[in-house]
Amino acid sequence: MKTVLPFIAVVIFVLLPLFGVTVAHQTEIFFGIVVPYAAVAVFVLGFIYRVLQWGKSPVPFCIPTTCGQQKSLPWIRQDKLENPVTTMQVVGRMLLEVLVFRSLFRNIKAEMKEGKAVYGSEKLLWLAGLAFHWSFLFIFVRHYRFFVQDVPTVIQMMEGVDGFFQIGAPLFYMTDAVILGAVTFLLVRRVYLPQIRYISLAADFFPLFLILAIAISGILMRYFFKTHIVAVKQLAMGLVSLNPVIPQGIGAIFYVHLFLICVLLMYFPFSKLMHMGGVFLSPTRNMANDSRIVRHINPWNYPVHVHTYEEYENDFREKMKKAGLPVEKE
Amino acid sequence: MAKQPKPEELLQIDYNPPPSEDWMDRPVELKQGNFCWGAKGKNLAIVEFPNARDWTPVEADWKLPKDWEGTVLEAMADRLSKYRSFKVFMDICVRCGACADKCHFFIGGGDPKNMPVLRAELMRSVYRKYFTTAGKYLGKLAGARELNLTVLKEWWYYFYQCTECRRCSVFCPYGIDTAEITMMAREFTNLLGLNTDWISGPVANCYMKGNHLGLEPHAIMNSIEGMIDDIETITGIRINPSFNRKGAEILFVTPSGDLFADPGTFTAMGYMMLFHELGLDYTWSTYASEGGNFGLFTSNEMAKRLNAKIYAEAKRLGVKYIIGGECGHMWRVLNQYMDTWNGPADFMELPKSPITGTVFDNAASTKMIHVAEFTADLIKNGKLKLDPSRNDDLVITYHDSCNTARGMGLLEEPRYIINNVCNKFHEMPDNTIRERTFCCGSGTGLNASENMEIRMRGGYPRANAVKHVKEKHGVNTLANICAIDRATLSASMDYWVPGMRVTGVHELVANALIMTGEKERETDLRGEPLPGKGGNE
Numbered sequence: 001m002k003t004v005l006p007f008i009a010v011v012i013f014v015l016l017p018l019f020g021v022t023v024a025h026q027t028e029i030f031f032g033i034v035v036p037y038a039a040v041a042v043f044v045l046g047f048i049y050r051v052l053q054w055g056k057s058p059v060p061f062c063i064p065t066t067c068g069q070q071k072s073l074p075w076i077r078q079d080k081l082e083n084p085v086t087t088m089q090v091v092g093r094m095l096l097e098v099l100v101f102r103s104l105f106r107n108i109k110a111e112m113k114e115g116k117a118v119y120g121s122e123k124l125l126w127l128a129g130l131a132f133h134w135s136f137l138f139i140f141v142r143h144y145r146f147f148v149q150d151v152p153t154v155i156q157m158m159e160g161v162d163g164f165f166q167i168g169a170p171l172f173y174m175t176d177a178v179i180l181g182a183v184t185f186l187l188v189r190r191v192y193l194p195q196i197r198y199i200s201l202a203a204d205f206f207p208l209f210l211i212l213a214i215a216i217s218g219i220l221m222r223y224f225f226k227t228h229i230v231a232v233k234q235l236a237m238g239l240v241s242l243n244p245v246i247p248q249g250i251g252a253i254f255y256v257h258l259f260l261i262c263v264l265l266m267y268f269p270f271s272k273l274m275h276m277g278g279v280f281l282s283p284t285r286n287m288a289n290d291s292r293i294v295r296h297i298n299p300w301n302y303p304v305h306v307h308t309y310e311e312y313e314n315d316f317r318e319k320m321k322k323a324g325l326p327v328e329k330e
Numbered sequence: 331m332a333k334q335p336k337p338e339e340l341l342q343i344d345y346n347p348p349p350s351e352d353w354m355d356r357p358v359e360l361k362q363g364n365f366c367w368g369a370k371g372k373n374l375a376i377v378e379f380p381n382a383r384d385w386t387p388v389e390a391d392w393k394l395p396k397d398w399e400g401t402v403l404e405a406m407a408d409r410l411s412k413y414r415s416f417k418v419f420m421d422i423c424v425r426c427g428a429c430a431d432k433c434h435f436f437i438g439g440g441d442p443k444n445m446p447v448l449r450a451e452l453m454r455s456v457y458r459k460y461f462t463t464a465g466k467y468l469g470k471l472a473g474a475r476e477l478n479l480t481v482l483k484e485w486w487y488y489f490y491q492c493t494e495c496r497r498c499s500v501f502c503p504y505g506i507d508t509a510e511i512t513m514m515a516r517e518f519t520n521l522l523g524l525n526t527d528w529i530s531g532p533v534a535n536c537y538m539k540g541n542h543l544g545l546e547p548h549a550i551m552n553s554i555e556g557m558i559d560d561i562e563t564i565t566g567i568r569i570n571p572s573f574n575r576k577g578a579e580i581l582f583v584t585p586s587g588d589l590f591a592d593p594g595t596f597t598a599m600g601y602m603m604l605f606h607e608l609g610l611d612y613t614w615s616t617y618a619s620e621g622g623n624f625g626l627f628t629s630n631e632m633a634k635r636l637n638a639k640i641y642a643e644a645k646r647l648g649v650k651y652i653i654g655g656e657c658g659h660m661w662r663v664l665n666q667y668m669d670t671w672n673g674p675a676d677f678m679e680l681p682k683s684p685i686t687g688t689v690f691d692n693a694a695s696t697k698m699i700h701v702a703e704f705t706a707d708l709i710k711n712g713k714l715k716l717d718p719s720r721n722d723d724l725v726i727t728y729h730d731s732c733n734t735a736r737g738m739g740l741l742e743e744p745r746y747i748i749n750n751v752c753n754k755f756h757e758m759p760d761n762t763i764r765e766r767t768f769c770c771g772s773g774t775g776l777n778a779s780e781n782m783e784i785r786m787r788g789g790y791p792r793a794n795a796v797k798h799v800k801e802k803h804g805v806n807t808l809a810n811i812c813a814i815d816r817a818t819l820s821a822s823m824d825y826w827v828p829g830m831r832v833t834g835v836h837e838l839v840a841n842a843l844i845m846t847g848e849k850e851r852e853t854d855l856r857g858e859p860l861p862g863k864g865g866n867e
């Protein structure tokens with residue numbers, strides 16, 4: 001169920017535009033203009049809404065997870081990135097976390113061997129995660145060439161790097177292979193590893209199938225089915241200039257690719273994919289371990305009923321006096 | 331009490347969950363030896379907690395209040411609006427599984443619901459049902475489920491099987507901290523009167539009498555009196571600590587476990603011998619006679635209520651600052667909660683060592699320093715005369731407490747001390763120390779006797795690492811800076827690595843400390859012959 005249904009959903013999302021634009025050309029307006037605008041709106045507004053919702057809840061306590069030596073005595077070396085006390089150190093920790101997945105890099109695997117628990121290095125998840133996210137970002141940025149008349153030098157350089165091996169025509173992009181490999185790994189892992197399969201939900205398979213379909217449709221379009229690239233650029237630029245047009249002869253595969261991306265955008269704010277925003281708001285990572293140096297304020301801190309010293313002395317005065325303890329009231 | 335299985339039996343563990351099972355379809359089974367007795371009504375009533383009544387977990391009827399579901403869901407909405415951690419951690423988990431095999435209970439037991447991610451999903455599934463649109467309409471397909479008695483029992487069973495050690499949060503790419511979720515689960519269960527006897531008893535004690543053990547003022551003094559006699563026997567020096575003394579420079583607060591039972595008492599003797607040798611102007615308090623805080627395992631409010639005594643007493647006595655003893659969760663509270671709850675501590679002064687002149691500006695706001703920071707500074711400045719060879723029959727390894735490691739980062743100070751008071755020290759493997767340290771297996775109020783199986787399972791990863799250095803380096807002593815460790819590691823070592831001595835760091839300090847005017851010592855603090863002084867060596 002949790003694997004089959006998401007797969008079927010993605011198949012449907014592939015077939016919808018495929019049949020749509022093949023059977024009736026008029027639906028190109030729907031798939032090429034209406035849906036993309038709606039998707040971007042849902043994504044942007046949804047993303048902002050979710051982040052604001054999180055932000056509305058205060059951070060009552062200073063709860064960083066410290067992963068290194070604290071700042072204490074001057075001759076003990078503080079681990080500035082794993083146990084930050086200043087804002088710059090926190091920024092450093094967050095950069096490591098967001099850019100190179102520092103915490104995931106720590107990953108180890110526990111196993112029982114000859115009656116003992118042993119912990120082996122386990123970097124594959126980190127590697128696949130990093131490969132997936134970075135290739136996704138690279139590909140995403142590369143697509144910028146479709147939205148501007150003159151392709152910026154940066155993008156051209158990125159394309160140069162990505163096509164470094166100079167294989168095939170059009171030039172083969174490394175990131176295409178990387179993203180396919182990484183997503184496939186993440187998917188296989190989810191099915192194959194018993195622990196991971198046990199914890200997985202449909203919501204874990206759906207984005208993987210969807211992104212895989214996006215990557216495959218993009219690759220098919222670039223290397224196998226010829227797409228009218230000038231027309232694609234025309235459509236893309238029409239969209240961003242708020243002057244949308246539907247050029248002729250783009251080809252159904254493009255609409256499949258575009259529609260899947262739109263589905264991803266619309267799904268994003270309501271899914272676990274929001275970890276992209278959430279990681280920045282995680283109090284165990286984005287706070288300085290300075291709560292003994294500066295008082296952290298809890299906005300909803302309220303007075304509580306305590307058992308006062310006076311009450312305590314009233315309870316035990318005679319015993320205290322007998323034991324020779326000083327008392328406030330004789 | 332269930333019969334305790336043998337170590338080999340416990341280790342028949344399969345980390346792979348059943349392939350075709352859906353965890354939601356597996357109803358909770360309360361296994362003897364894996365949970366604590368229910369709270370007693372009288373203890374809940376003392377702290378004005380709801381639904382105070384005697385209650386037995388194994389009985390079908392938990393005597394829950396009317397509309398308990400509504401109570402929980404309302405509380406959930408409330409906490410979601412008060413804790414960003416809770417809200418964000420409900421939403422952003424991608425179930426990558428990096429945390430799965432990081433929990434000591436999972437490593438020592440293999441119950442899939444002890445994988446941190448699944449423990450959190452127990453809560454998330456209910457969150458989705460009532461607080462997300464997808465969960466509301468798609469139900470199980472969206473990983474959502476209704477809150478019912480079975481789910482509540484499952485929560486109770488597994489969230490009182492999490493020791494809030496935060497090891498999973500070290501490995502999580504988003505820093506999701508299961509402790510935050512367990513804390514919420516415990517808030518909710520406490521609204522229904524579903525605490526355990528082992529937590530609610532100490533909470534009531536601490537509230538009324540100032541410490542978990544319920545030691546009344548004269549009992550505290552008696553206990554310390556006994557230690558003073560022992561110190562005199564060993565060193566020939568009679569020390570004279572003060573209690574509830576106004577005008578002292580320093581208030582000393584330590585967990586009451588150190589006043590009550592071996593081997594904690596040896597640590598307490600260690601503090602007193604050190605402070606005496608320094609001529610420190612300090613006082614004990616019988617009112618604030620607990621550094622630990624079982625309220626933290628109950629609810630935020632209860633933790634604050636218990637913690638309030640420390641600053642209140644510091645103010646009443648007019649001390650300049652506070653030194654805190656060796657304890658784990660106590661320092662989580664002191665480092666991350668106390669000032670926010672009960673501060674500002676502006677009636678005190680910046681802590682400054684009267685011996686070395688060192689100013690502890692890392693405690694500029696809380697005005698409370700860790701005794702290991704204090705002692706490390708003394709040693710660094712050459713203020714202590716030490717004879718480490720007195721500890722020569724001890725081959726030591728050091729266990730980082732979860733909270734001082736992951737909720738503070740006090741890693742080098744105790745190691746520096748140990749290396750100066752002992753000659754033989756070996757670290758356990760890297761994956762089991764510092765920020766990756768394993769829980770003793772019995773934190774957060776799990777150190778009862780009726781749940782020995784889960785305690786020994788949870789204690790296994792730590793014991794396994796100790797056993798490793800025992801076999802490799804001949805380690806015979808496990809040092810730590812936590813009162814709960816001193817009690818619980820003693821039990822888990824007896825079970826997994828018999829013959830291992832468990833000791834506080836300041837016991838080692840006092841053994842090595844050459845005190846002014848002391849007689850030639852024949853024994854260590856435990857009354858055992860010092861190396862070279864034994865009859866049969």
